[in-house]
Amino acid sequence: MQIYGLGLLAFCMIVGSTIGVLLGKLAGVQGDVGGVGIAMFLFIFILQYMEKKKKPLSEEASKGISFLNAIYIPVVVAMSANQNVVSALSGGAVAILAGVISVVGGLLFIPLLTKLEKKISKGGDDQ
Numbered sequence: 001m002q003i004y005g006l007g008l009l010a011f012c013m014i015v016g017s018t019i020g021v022l023l024g025k026l027a028g029v030q031g032d033v034g035g036v037g038i039a040m041f042l043f044i045f046i047l048q049y050m051e052k053k054k055k056p057l058s059e060e061a062s063k064g065i066s067f068l069n070a071i072y073i074p075v076v077v078a079m080s081a082n083q084n085v086v087s088a089l090s091g092g093a094v095a096i097l098a099g100v101i102s103v104v105g106g107l108l109f110i111p112l113l114t115k116l117e118k119k120i121s122k123g124g125d126d127q
Helices: 006-027 035-052 059-091 093-126
Strands: none
Touching: 006 035, 006 059
16 A cells, blocks of 8 residues: 655654754753654645645645544554553652543543533524
8 A cells, every 4th residue: 555645744754853853952952842843834834835836746645644644643642641651650659640630530521511512502503
């Protein structure tokens, strides 16, 4: 299976990460500072430049980028969840308690937000 558009995204990510690492070194931080954001801006800039030159991405490349866009969020969430669990376990009982309280609090807010949304949508229908 070919994933079109991957080369352009990979190029932007490599350039963004390189600039982010250099910014990190300049700031005295050991790591990437804003590399993903720089890559995103670079990608948007390249796409708009191609549009102005009347050479937009092909349909296959657009579908490939849409595919990568669709899997990006679940991958980031999974990576974050893994890091949070490791940090919580190494952080001790306070970190675990804070995590449990925030999850339970979030679960308790779901019914409240659902009721609020229903009231708002009913109020919008009357007008």
